[in-house]
Amino acid sequence: xxxxxxxxxxxxxxxxxxxxxxxxxxxxxxxxxxxxxxxxxxxxxxxxxxxxxxxxxxxxxxxxxxxxxxxxxxxxxxxxxxxxxxxxxxxxxxxxxxxxxxxxxxxxxxxxxxxxxxxxxxxxxxxxxxxxxxxxxxxxxxxxxxxxxxxxxxxxxxxxxxxxxxxxxxxxxxxxx
Amino acid sequence: xxxxxxxxxxxxxxxxxxxxxxxxxxxxxxxxxxxxxxxxxxxxxxxxxxxxxxxxxxxxxxxxxxxxxxxxxxxxxxxxxxxxxxxxxxxxxxxxxxxxxxxxxxxxxxxxxxxxxxxxxxxxxxxxxxxxxxxxxxxxxxxxxxxxxxxxxxxxxxxxxxxxxxxxxxxxxxxxxxxxxxxxxxxxxxxxxxxxxxxxxxxxxxxxxxxxxxxxxxxxxxxxxxxxxxxxxxxxxxxxxxxxxxxxxxxxxxxxxxxxxxxxxxxxxxxxxxxxxxxxxxxxxxxxxxxxxx
Numbered sequence: 269x270x271x272x273x274x275x276x277x278x279x280x281x282x283x284x285x286x287x288x289x290x291x292x293x294x295x296x297x298x299x300x301x302x303x304x305x306x307x308x309x310x311x312x313x314x315x316x317x318x319x320x321x322x323x324x325x326x327x328x329x330x331x332x333x334x335x336x337x338x339x340x341x342x343x344x345x346x347x348x349x350x351x352x353x354x355x356x357x358x359x360x361x362x363x364x365x366x367x368x369x370x371x372x373x374x375x376x377x378x379x380x381x382x383x384x385x386x387x388x389x390x391x392x393x394x395x396x397x398x399x400x401x402x403x404x405x406x407x408x409x410x411x412x413x414x415x416x417x418x419x420x421x422x423x424x425x426x427x428x429x430x431x432x433x434x435x436x437x438x439x440x441x442x443x444x445x
Numbered sequence: 446x447x448x449x450x451x452x453x454x455x456x457x458x459x460x461x462x463x464x465x466x467x468x469x470x471x472x473x474x475x476x477x478x479x480x481x482x483x484x485x486x487x488x489x490x491x492x493x494x495x496x497x498x499x500x501x502x503x504x505x506x507x508x509x510x511x512x513x514x515x516x517x518x519x520x521x522x523x524x525x526x527x528x529x530x531x532x533x534x535x536x537x538x539x540x541x542x543x544x545x546x547x548x549x550x551x552x553x554x555x556x557x558x559x560x561x562x563x564x565x566x567x568x569x570x571x572x573x574x575x576x577x578x579x580x581x582x583x584x585x586x587x588x589x590x591x592x593x594x595x596x597x598x599x600x601x602x603x604x605x606x607x608x609x610x611x612x613x614x615x616x617x618x619x620x621x622x623x624x625x626x627x628x629x630x631x632x633x634x635x636x637x638x639x640x641x642x643x644x645x646x647x648x649x650x651x652x653x654x655x656x657x658x659x660x661x662x663x664x665x666x667x668x669x670x671x672x673x674x675x676x677x678x679x680x681x682x683x684x685x686x687x688x689x690x691x692x693x694x695x696x697x698x699x700x701x702x703x704x705x706x707x708x709x710x711x712x713x714x715x716x717x718x719x720x721x722x723x724x725x726x727x728x729x730x731x732x733x734x735x736x737x738x739x
Contacts, residue, residue, distance in 0.1 A: 332452075333452035333453075333455075333456070334451065334452045334455050337452065337455060337456050337459060338455075338459070341459050341463070345463075356466075356467050356470040356471055357463075357466050357467070357470060358463035358464065358466040358467040358470075359467065361463045361466075362460055362463045362464065362467075365456065365459050365460055365463065366456075366460070369452065369456045372452075373452075404467070408464065408467050408468070408471065409467070409471055
């Protein structure tokens with residue numbers, strides 16, 4: 269057997285999770301609201317990117333690249349809209365589109381149910397998300413933006429840690445198979 | 446198309462749409478909206494290439510293909526240029542002749558009571574032994590031997606031979622030539638003669654006499670050939686000799702470029718000629734006509 273056949277076999281054994289009606293929409297809206305409200309109360313909460321965690325989770329769970337990237341697009345554009353005039357529409361939209369696609373694609377190939385896998389993937393997606401944002405700011409907006417800093421690394425680890433618990437909570441929205 | 450490829454196409458399309466959305470919103474400081482900057486940046490290379498290509502094609506056409514008839518045009522232009530040069534030379538000659546004839550006419554009008562005849566120089570000395578010229582007027586025009594020949598500028602010489610239709614003039618610069626002269630300022634008289642060279646010599650001026658370079662010399666009228674007060678020349682050099690001064694005079698008339706002259710038919714004194722602004726005489730075509738023929 270060649271590697272492609274093995275991959276198909278492995279893909280066929282990965283479960284595609286379904287969610288309760290409106291669960292994805294409602295949970296994503298809540299994350300956006302919390303993301304907009306929380307930093308006003310707790311400054312450190314600005315390190316969190318709850319919409320990114322939501323896109324990552326649903327992408328990994330649904331395992332459909334098309335729906336994953338469309339979900340990322342919608343969430344990203346909404347986040348852009350809520351971010352005020354200094355953030356143009358499309359900045360987070362592009363980044364979360366990429367993350368939605370990557371999460372869905374990886375989720376279709378790997379078992380992402382283990383907390384360590386979730387932690388690692390979320391940290392990686394956060395860094396990729398920041399890299400796409402930096403790329404967009406540098407090239408398209410001609411704004412100075414660092415590619416990678418320790419601050420970004422710390423934020424990535426924090427988001428990954430939060431994601432481990434948040435994903436457990438979101439697992440409860442799944443339909444029983 | 447496989448679903449994997451579909452999702453990739455969808456990803457690219459969604460990202461492209463959002464990039465365009467960004468471009469429409471973003472307004473850079475110096476370049477206006479980003480979409481405009483991108484559009485210009487995307488189109489300008491084609492415009493530049495098109496302009497360069499068109500310019501290359503135009504230059505190639507102009508510099509090569511369109512020059513097929515240039516050789517013939519060049520030859521035609523050369524011929525036309527040569528013809529125009531010749532025409533210009535002819536016109537310049539006629540203009541110079543016109544100036545000279547105008548001066549003669551003016552001089553003739555100021556001396557209207559003095560009989561004189563205008564003549565054209567038709568020949569010169571066949572050798573270096575004598576300095577003579579030939580005129581196209583002769584006995585039929587009233588010209589006789591020993592008549593004076595002048596131009597409005599001054600004395601030229603005298604008639605040494607008159608033939609029915611031509612006459613010969615001995616120039617003032619000939620060794621055998623001479624004219625009764627005097628200083629225009631002091632009136633002191635001394636003969637002036639030729640030396641076979643462009644300059645004249647004033648003779649028999651004692652070393653004690655005071656003679657200045659630049660003094661004007663005119664005819665005295667005592668030689669019975671020229672009336673008095675015709676310009677002979679200007680003193681250019683004065684040297685002390687054994688007994689007499691050696692005085693050189695530049696002739697008033699341009700004896701080396703004579704085209705038209707006047708032959709005096711009388712010894713009646715002339716009026717002082719009025720100054721006329723005339724350009725230097727230039728060689729003219731030989732088919733000119735005399736000014737007056739009394």
